[in-house]
Amino acid sequence: MDKFTTLSGVAAPLPIHNLDTDKIFPAIYLKTIKRTGLAQFLFQEIRFRPDGSENPDFVLNQAPYRKAQILIGAENFGCGSSREHAPWALLDYGIRCVIAPSFADIFYNNCFKNGILPIKVPKEIADELMEDAKKGANAVMTIDLEAQTISRPDGEKVHFEVDAFRKHCLLNGLDDIGLTEQKETDIGAYEQKAQMQRPWQFGMTQKGA
Amino acid sequence: MPQPKTLFDKIWDAHVIAPQGEGTYLIYIDLHLIHEVTTPQAFEGLKLAGRKVRRPDKTMAVADHNIPTTNRSAGVNGIIEPDSKIQVELLEKNVKEFGVPYFPITSLDQGIVHVIGPEQGLSQPGMTIVCGDSHTATHGAMGALAFGIGTSEVEHVLATQTLIQAPAQNMLIDVNGALGAGVSPKDVILAIIAKIGTAGGTGHVFEYAGSTFRDMSMEGRMTVCNMSIEAGARAGLVAPDEKTVAYVKGRPFAPKGAAWEQAEAYWRTLPSDPGSKFDKEAHLAAADIAPHVTWGTNPEQAAPVTGRVPDPAQIDDPLKRAAVERALQYMQLAPNTLLTDVPVQRVFIGSCTNSRIEDLRAAAAIAKGRKVADGVTALVVPGSGHVKHQAEEEGLDRIFVEAGFQWRDAGCSMCMSMNDDKAMNGERVATTSNRNFEGRQGKNAKSHLMGPAMAAAAAITGHLSDVRQMG
Numbered sequence: 129m130d131k132f133t134t135l136s137g138v139a140a141p142l143p144i145h146n147l148d149t150d151k152i153f154p155a156i157y158l159k160t161i162k163r164t165g166l167a168q169f170l171f172q173e174i175r176f177r178p179d180g181s182e183n184p185d186f187v188l189n190q191a192p193y194r195k196a197q198i199l200i201g202a203e204n205f206g207c208g209s210s211r212e213h214a215p216w217a218l219l220d221y222g223i224r225c226v227i228a229p230s231f232a233d234i235f236y237n238n239c240f241k242n243g244i245l246p247i248k249v250p251k252e253i254a255d256e257l258m259e260d261a262k263k264g265a266n267a268v269m270t271i272d273l274e275a276q277t278i279s280r281p282d283g284e285k286v287h288f289e290v291d292a293f294r295k296h297c298l299l300n301g302l303d304d305i306g307l308t309e310q311k312e313t314d315i316g317a318y319e320q321k322a323q324m325q326r327p328w329q330f331g332m333t334q335k336g337a
Numbered sequence: 338m339p340q341p342k343t344l345f346d347k348i349w350d351a352h353v354i355a356p357q358g359e360g361t362y363l364i365y366i367d368l369h370l371i372h373e374v375t376t377p378q379a380f381e382g383l384k385l386a387g388r389k390v391r392r393p394d395k396t397m398a399v400a401d402h403n404i405p406t407t408n409r410s411a412g413v414n415g416i417i418e419p420d421s422k423i424q425v426e427l428l429e430k431n432v433k434e435f436g437v438p439y440f441p442i443t444s445l446d447q448g449i450v451h452v453i454g455p456e457q458g459l460s461q462p463g464m465t466i467v468c469g470d471s472h473t474a475t476h477g478a479m480g481a482l483a484f485g486i487g488t489s490e491v492e493h494v495l496a497t498q499t500l501i502q503a504p505a506q507n508m509l510i511d512v513n514g515a516l517g518a519g520v521s522p523k524d525v526i527l528a529i530i531a532k533i534g535t536a537g538g539t540g541h542v543f544e545y546a547g548s549t550f551r552d553m554s555m556e557g558r559m560t561v562c563n564m565s566i567e568a569g570a571r572a573g574l575v576a577p578d579e580k581t582v583a584y585v586k587g588r589p590f591a592p593k594g595a596a597w598e599q600a601e602a603y604w605r606t607l608p609s610d611p612g613s614k615f616d617k618e619a620h621l622a623a624a625d626i627a628p629h630v631t632w633g634t635n636p637e638q639a640a641p642v643t644g645r646v647p648d649p650a651q652i653d654d655p656l657k658r659a660a661v662e663r664a665l666q667y668m669q670l671a672p673n674t675l676l677t678d679v680p681v682q683r684v685f686i687g688s689c690t691n692s693r694i695e696d697l698r699a700a701a702a703i704a705k706g707r708k709v710a711d712g713v714t715a716l717v718v719p720g721s722g723h724v725k726h727q728a729e730e731e732g733l734d735r736i737f738v739e740a741g742f743q744w745r746d747a748g749c750s751m752c753m754s755m756n757d758d759k760a761m762n763g764e765r766v767a768t769t770s771n772r773n774f775e776g777r778q779g780k781n782a783k784s785h786l787m788g789p790a791m792a793a794a795a796a797i798t799g800h801l802s803d804v805r806q807m808g
Contacts, residue, residue: 145660146535146635150774155753159403159420161377161427163488173776204536207569207635208774209753210471211375212487233539233571234471234485241489291503292359304489305386308497311355311363315499318354318365328592328600329367329464331394333438 130243131301135224136270137197140187141261147201148208149235153217155209166213167220188221192264198271200254200261201228205246206235215242225271227278229254240294243301245273247288256280273299341610343507344576345542348482348607352465354499361503366395367464368481369494370450371437373400373428374755375469379492380431390435392498397459398432398439400425401449403755406718406745412443421756435495448721448747451475451689455559456721458588462577462604467494472689472771473572474565478558479585480577480607482542485566505571506616508541512549514623519805521699522557523691523769523788525549525621526564527629531639533619538570541617544609545575549623555584556693563690564771567636576608630676630801631773631786633664638773640676642791642803648672667775668783676801679785682764684715684796685778686742686789688752691769692720694727696789701733703793703807709741710799716743716758718750742796754778767795 144151157169175186182189188196199218205228206214215238218226224244229251239246249257260281261267270279273295278286297304308315323330342350354363369392376398383390390396403424408415413429416422425442432439440446446453450468454460454476462480467473469491476483490500510529530537543565550558558575565573575581582601585591592600627641638661640647646665649672652658665672670679686692686700697719709715717737719725725747728734734744750758752770754777760766763781769792773784785801794802 145656148635148772148774150753150772150777154776155755158374158755159418159424161381161424163378163381173780204539204569207535208471208566208772210469210485210487212378212489215487230536230539232536232569234487238487238489241487291361293357293361293501304501305388305493305496308363308493308499308501311499314355314363315365315497319498322365326367326463326600326603328596329395329461332368332590333397333459334394 129241129301129303132224132243132245132273132298134270134272135197136268138192138195138265139198139200139257139261139267139269140193140196141200141258142187143202143258145202146204146207149206149211149214150208152206152214153211158211158213160213163216164220166217170217170221195222197222198225198227198269199223200258201226203228203230205231207232210234212238212241215239215244219244227254227257240298241304243298245271245298247278247290249286249288253286341612341614343609343613343615344480344544344574344607345482345505345507348463348465349504351463357501361501363499364465364502366467366494366498366500368459368466369396370454370466370468371396371398371491372402372450372468372470373424374402375488376431376491377424377427378488379495380435382492383435383495388496390437390495393436393438395498396437396495398428398437399447399450399453400428400442402749402753404442404748405756406748406750406758409442409746412441418757445722445726448724449689449692449749451563452692452720452724455479455555455584456588456723458585458591461585461591461600462581463607467500471566472563474570475559475563475689477562477565477572477574478555480574480581480604482572482574484571505542506540508538508543508570508617508619509615510543510545510619511547512545512621512623513547514549515552516549516623516626519628519790520626521788521790522553522560524626524629525623526561527631527636527639527786528621528626529619530564530568530636531629532621533568535567535635535637536569538565538568541570543570543573545573550575551578554695555580556695559693560690564636567771577604628788628791628804630791632668632670632676633661634667634773634775636771636773636786638664639786642676642801644676646670646672646674646676677803678800680765680800681767681785681795682713683760683766684713684792685718685751685766685768685770686716686792687718687720687750688770689720689749690771691789692718692724694724696769697724697728697733700789700793701736703790703797703804704740704742705736707740707797709796713796713799715741715796716745716751718745718758719747721747751778767792767801
């Protein structure tokens with residue numbers, strides 16, 4: 129996973145409430161067995177017209193936003209399906225940060241696993257950032273994860289909250305599994321204790337065990 | 338006096354391995370269910386890092402999302418679509434290589450992952466259960482903490498049998514009283530979501546409590562828990578009771594002999610203590626719940642079938658008004674239209690929400706002796722091989738076929754239309770599945786969520802219908 133330290137770039141406004149992961153990444157493309165090269169399917173239904181040409185009304189098809197690295201979203205961003213293909217496709221497109229007043233839990237979690245920083249900000253701030261983002265090429269924002277700040281185009285800094293463990297992993301590009309493997313002694317001890325207390329749950333998927 | 342604990346608190350506390358710092362914990366996973374769509378990249382990750390599956394004895398695999406619902410006796414070779422075939426073949430290769438138990442697609446044991454977990458006795462009270470699918474909350478009906486995870490977390494669980502999590506908050510969903518005639522568990526959950534909204538449960542785990550759930554069958558509780566995610570909650574639970582214990586007993590993977598005694602004693606300690614505190618609460622009266630249908634493009638946009646399509650002009654909040662306008666535009670519905678005047682071209686009875694035997698019985702009771710309306714294509718897709726077999730034993734398949742429904746093999750089918758079962762050319766669908774998102778059931782498909790008897794009624798009349806008027 130790539131580290132996330134600071135990011136400066138154009139922010140694209142995407143004021144769609146309850147933007148679900150089916151809309152971010154349609155189910156039909158879940159047949160893939162890869163996690164790369166998925167940007168082509170990102171937002172497909174709203175990004176392309178039925179004949180396959182670009183929908184000029186969609187924000188990422190507009191000149192200043194084609195290379196956007198930040199999305200400003202609306203409430204309950206990423207709701208619905210748990211598909212990690214949604215953050216994979218965002219990342220493949222070049223999006224490294226999504227800012228919204230609220231996120232669905234699974235999507236929020238999935239972002240961190242892929243080097244994308246989801247930032248929850250109060251509704252009033254999100255509304256202001258949405259207005260900033262509408263200014264197009266003049267809407268450069270800077271995210272500083274260490275300092276936990278968003279610098280708005282006018283230079284004003286907005287503080288944001290992020291869980292310290294996730295911040296640590298993102299700043300250092302750490303693989304969760306590797307970290308957990310360092311707790312092998314704890315896991316082994318837990319399993320021993322659990323096997324005493326709940327023996328029927330061990331070997332359980334082996335029929336007749 | 339120790340602090341009273343909720344069912345969620347008890348399960349959580351029993352599964353914490355170690356604090357991870359700053360409010361996150363390493364927790365143990367008792368059962369990991371896997372399927373073909375959200376695991377290829379996880380197994381690839383394991384291979385690249387030279388890791389093994391830590392506990393194949395706590396893992397079970399099945400293919401469900403991406404398989405055809407016809408010609409299944411041909412096995413994987415019967416899958417015509419090349420990418421789908423590759424995905425199922427890859428699952429079969431991975432489970433073999435990593436030693437994970439698997440229900441083949443030709444087996445009677447195969448079915449939708451959230452149907453077979455309880456059916457096989459794998460999903461049991463007090464467990465932590467995960468699956469790379471947001472409808473994993475279904476297993477909460479067993480009194481298990483069950484939630485959906487992404488593929489990176491699937492890989493994490495395969496490798497370590499653990500997850501890094503922050504504890505959720507507790508939310509009580511309290512419904513009391515008897516359901517009216519023709520009102521199903523699906524209507525209860527649609528009414529709950531309509532009340533609290535699609536994000537009403539974000540960051541929370543629901544506990545469904547009150548006499549309505551106590552009186553509900555285990556399958557009804559599964560329907561309710563299944564849609565917890567549609568209100569934003571990652572998990573929803575019903576406390577284990579006599580019904581739960583009776584349901585698990587004797588199933589293929591249920592504990593036996595002395596282990597059963599021990600398990601049952603443990604399960605009986607799990608219900609929330611009297612005086613437990615919940616961070617949030619919602620209260621509904623069962624008597625107020627009518628058969629529901631959705632009119633919009635998220636599950637919160639639901640109304641009693643006796644109602645009308647909402648009028649955006651009557652909504653003051655500009656954001657809500659815009660959301661309704663957008664939904665109505667996609668759904669091609671005029672404000673104030675009577676819901677029972679909305680025609681349908683396709684009907685889907687199935688999915689992890691409503692494909693169990695009680696659902697099929699409810700639909701068959703409406704279909705019996707009637708005919709599917711002209712111009713309507715109707716599919717019945719049982720949730721598992723065993724459900725299909727049971728339905729055939731009871732003659733339900735004949736009722737459906739004689740009425741003009743198609744009788745299919747088990748799978749996720751038109752719930753998300755990864756296979757060939759989908760709405761064509763923007764058809765309007767009466768569906769017993771869980772999501773009415775834009776394009777979910779086919780390009781420009783317009784989905785109306787409802788219970789199985791209501792969907793059968795729509796198939797017969799050719800429009801959304803109040804099942805209570807069907808006699």
